[in-house]
Amino acid sequence: MSEKSIYDDLTMLGGQTVQPQSPEEAVLERVPNPQADVDYAVRFTAPEFTSLCPLTGQPDFAHLVIDYVPGDWLVESKSLKLFLTSFRNHGAFHEDCTVSIARRLVDTLDPKWLRLGGYWYPRGGIPIDVFYQTGEPPRGVWIPETGVPGYRGRG
Template identity: 50%
Template sequence: MPSQPSKELVVVPNPHPNTVYDVEMNCAEFTTLCPMTGQPDFATLTIHYQPKDHIVELKSLKQYLWSFRDEGHFHEDVTNLILNDFVSAAKPRFAKITGDFWVRGGIATKVTVTYREEAHA
């Protein structure tokens, strides 16, 4: 059965929750629609995070990113939405998402948003 877009990010237990390590995923085929023109906007998304108790299952990430293909979002908005959903699902120590959007009208846009778990005293 073919895959479908989904807003659900599935997480699984981190096999090394006591180790601080970095994961970086590059998603070179991200698309969303310009909310002003309806034209497609293309980007490479880079997701960099330090897992804590969970890691994000990659097929669900692919389906999640696919869910933006037919939605209208400004670059700043969609990058922040993805970070917020990612942090909500995975609850990482650290996460940074960079949306490197292709040139449109002579302007390329790069948006970077960061989350850092607050230290608890």
């Protein structure tokens, strides 16, 4: 009899999955953090995030940067990708999308710290950047800058 693996409960990784049609339908999976005794930062970057304007149905685009210091759990990256792409058919304002993603990650992972920067491309000539953070990062953890410059037009 084989020993149980920390990955045994994953349902998406390693198999074909169906793209969820909404963020509510999407499942975020987590795995135990095998390095939970060490504080370290994890970064996910989604430079081609897409959602829909809730009023016009026009696409909105953002560059998302998700940083977190895990506690007992890590997010499984394929489930995160499917969760983020589920917003392609979802109508919500930039602020709602950004904060909803951050809150869902916090609820699923219970991280020691999480920060999400939503750098939204201009619509109607105005870029909207939305930032969420759970508090101060743990001392001694290297948290690099996001590397995403503020929007700059022709000037």
